Amino acid sequence: MAPKSVPTASESPAGDPKHAVRAxxxxxxxxxxxxxxxxxxxxxxxxxxxxxxxxxxxAADAFPSQITYYFRTKEALFVxxxxxxxxxxxxxxxxxxxxxxxxxxxxxxxxxxxxATDSVAFFAEALTLTRRRQDLAPLVERTIERLHGExxxxxxxxxxxxxxxSLRDPDATSRRFWAVAIGVMVEGYAMGxxxxxxxxxxxxxxxxxxxxxxxxxxxxxxxxxxHASTSSSSAGETSS
Amino acid sequence: MAPKSVPTASESPAGDPKHAVRAxxxxxxxxxxxxxxxxxxxxxxxxxxxxxxxxxxxAADAFPSQITYYFRTKEALFVxxxxxxxxxxxxxxxxxxxxxxxxxxxxxxxxxxxxATDSVAFFAEALTLTRRRQDLAPLVERTIERLHGExxxxxxxxxxxxxxxSLRDPDATSRRFWAVAIGVMVEGYAMGxxxxxxxxxxxxxxxxxxxxxxxxxxxxxxxxxxHASTSSSSAGETSS
Numbered sequence: 001m002a003p004k005s006v007p008t009a010s011e012s013p014a015g016d017p018k019h020a021v022r023a024x025x026x027x028x029x030x031x032x033x034x035x036x037x038x039x040x041x042x043x044x045x046x047x048x049x050x051x052x053x054x055x056x057x058x059a060a061d062a063f064p065s066q067i068t069y070y071f072r073t074k075e076a077l078f079v080x081x082x083x084x085x086x087x088x089x090x091x092x093x094x095x096x097x098x099x100x101x102x103x104x105x106x107x108x109x110x111x112x113x114x115x116a117t118d119s120v121a122f123f124a125e126a127l128t129l130t131r132r133r134q135d136l137a138p139l140v141e142r143t144i145e146r147l148h149g150e151x152x153x154x155x156x157x158x159x160x161x162x163x164x165x166s167l168r169d170p171d172a173t174s175r176r177f178w179a180v181a182i183g184v185m186v187e188g189y190a191m192g193x194x195x196x197x198x199x200x201x202x203x204x205x206x207x208x209x210x211x212x213x214x215x216x217x218x219x220x221x222x223x224x225x226x227h228a229s230t231s232s233s234s235a236g237e238t239s240s
Numbered sequence: 241m242a243p244k245s246v247p248t249a250s251e252s253p254a255g256d257p258k259h260a261v262r263a264x265x266x267x268x269x270x271x272x273x274x275x276x277x278x279x280x281x282x283x284x285x286x287x288x289x290x291x292x293x294x295x296x297x298x299a300a301d302a303f304p305s306q307i308t309y310y311f312r313t314k315e316a317l318f319v320x321x322x323x324x325x326x327x328x329x330x331x332x333x334x335x336x337x338x339x340x341x342x343x344x345x346x347x348x349x350x351x352x353x354x355x356a357t358d359s360v361a362f363f364a365e366a367l368t369l370t371r372r373r374q375d376l377a378p379l380v381e382r383t384i385e386r387l388h389g390e391x392x393x394x395x396x397x398x399x400x401x402x403x404x405x406s407l408r409d410p411d412a413t414s415r416r417f418w419a420v421a422i423g424v425m426v427e428g429y430a431m432g433x434x435x436x437x438x439x440x441x442x443x444x445x446x447x448x449x450x451x452x453x454x455x456x457x458x459x460x461x462x463x464x465x466x467h468a469s470t471s472s473s474s475a476g477e478t479s480s
Contacts, residue, residue, distance in 0.1 A: 144431070
C-alpha cells in the first residue's frame with residue numbers, strides 16, 4: 001500500500017498544480033499546431049495518399065503516436081489542416097483587400113491573394129474526402145459557416161465604409177465568391193494552370209460585385225435595383 | 241517453316257476482312273461503353289478507393305484484363321467515366337431547360353437537372369485526382385472545353401430564340417454556371433446536403449443570368465449595360 005503522502009500527478013512537486021496543468025495544455029497546443037503546420041505543408045506538396053503519418057511526424061519533429069493521439073487518423077488530420085488553412089487564407093485575403101479604394105480593386109485584391117496559394121485546392125480536396133467520411137463533416141461544416149460568416153462581415157464592412165452599392169444581397173455575394181473560388185481552382189489545378197491564369201479566370205467568372213454609388217468611371221455595368229431605381233434611374237441615361 | 245498459304249489474321253476465313261475489322265471495332269466500342277457504365281455506377285456509389293478493378297469487371301460481366309487493356313489504370317478509367325458522365329448531365333440539363341419560357345425558369349431547370357444527379361461531384365473528384373496525375377489532364381482539358389463550348393452554344397441559342405438580354409457576356413455566364421455548380425456541389429456533398437438544398441443554394445449563389453427584354457415582372461434586378469442603356473433606360477424608371 002502506498003503511503004498517503006505520495007504526491008499525485010496534479011500535485012506534482014514542480015510547483016503550483018494549476019500552473020502545471022496550464023503548462024501541459026500550452027505544450028499540447030503547441031505540438032498540435034506544429035503537427036498541423038507540417039501536415040499542411042506535406043499534404044499540399046504531395047497529396048493525401050503520398051503522405052504518411054511518419055512523414056508528418058518527422059517533419060514536425062514528433063512521434064507518429066502523437067499524431068494519432070491528437071488527430072486519430074491521417075484523414076482527420078488532413079481535413080483539420082485544410083480547414084485551418086482555408087480560414088487563414090480567407091483572413092489574409094481580407095487583409096490584403098483592406099486598402100482597396102474601388103469595388104474592382106477590392107475584388108482583384110481578394111482574388112489575387114486567394115489564387116496565390118493552393119489552400120483553396122487543398123480545402124476542396126478535404127471536402128471531396130469528407131463526402132465519403134461523414135464523421136469528419138462537423139468540422140467542415142463549422143469551417144464553411146465561419147468562412148461565409150466572416151466573408152459576409154468583411155464584405156459588408158467594406159461596402160459601408162466606402163459607401164459602395166452591392167449588386168446583390170451581400171450574403172449571396174460572399175457565398176458566390178467562395179463557390180466560384182472552389183470551382184475555378186479545382187478545374188484550374190487539374191489543368192495545371194498558373195496563379196495568373198487562375199486569377200484571370202476567377203475575375204472573369206465572378207464579374208462585378210459592387211459599384212461605387214457615383215457610378216464609377218470604369219464600371220461597365222450598372223444596376224437598377226428595386227431600392228435604387230428612383231434615385232439612380234436618371235443616371236442610367238447618362239452612361240455611354 | 242509455315243507454308244505461305246496459312247491465312248493471316250486480317251484474311252481470316254470468316255468472310256470479308258473489312259467486315260471482320262468493323263465487327264471487332266464495334267464489339268470493342270460496346271465493351272468499352274459497358275465498362276464505363278459499370279465503372280461510373282460503382283465509382284459514384286463507393287468512391288475511387290473503395291472500388292476495385294475486379295468489382296468493375298464483375299459489374300460489366302468482363303475480365304479485369306479487359307479494363308487494363310482499354311483503360312490501363314483504375315484512375316484513368318475513373319477520370320474517363322467522370323468526364324463522360326459530366327458531358328451527359330450537361331446535355332440532359334440543356335434538354336430539360338429547352339421548354340423554359342423565362343430566364344428564371346431556364347436557370348431553375350438547368351440547376352434542378354444538374355443537382356438531381358451526383359455527376360458534378362463525380363467530375364469534381366476526377367478533377368481533384370487529375371491534379372496529382374497530370375498524365376490524365378488532356379482528357380479533362382478536352383472535357384472542360386466541350387462543356388464550356390456546348391454550354392455557351394446552348395445559352396446563346398436560348399437567348400436569341402427568346403430575345404432575352406444576358407446580364408453578362410454569355411461565355412462568362414456559362415463558365416460561371418459550371419464553376420458555381422462545382423463549388424456548390426463539392427461543398428454540399430461534404431455536408432451531406434439533399435438535392436433540394438443543393439438546388440436552392442445553387443440558385444441563390446448564381447442569381448439572375450438574363451432578363452426578358454420587356455423587363456420581366458418577376459425580375460428583382462435589372463441591368464443597364466453600355467449597349468442597352470439607350471434602349472432600356474426608360475424602362476428602368478417604371479420598376480417598382
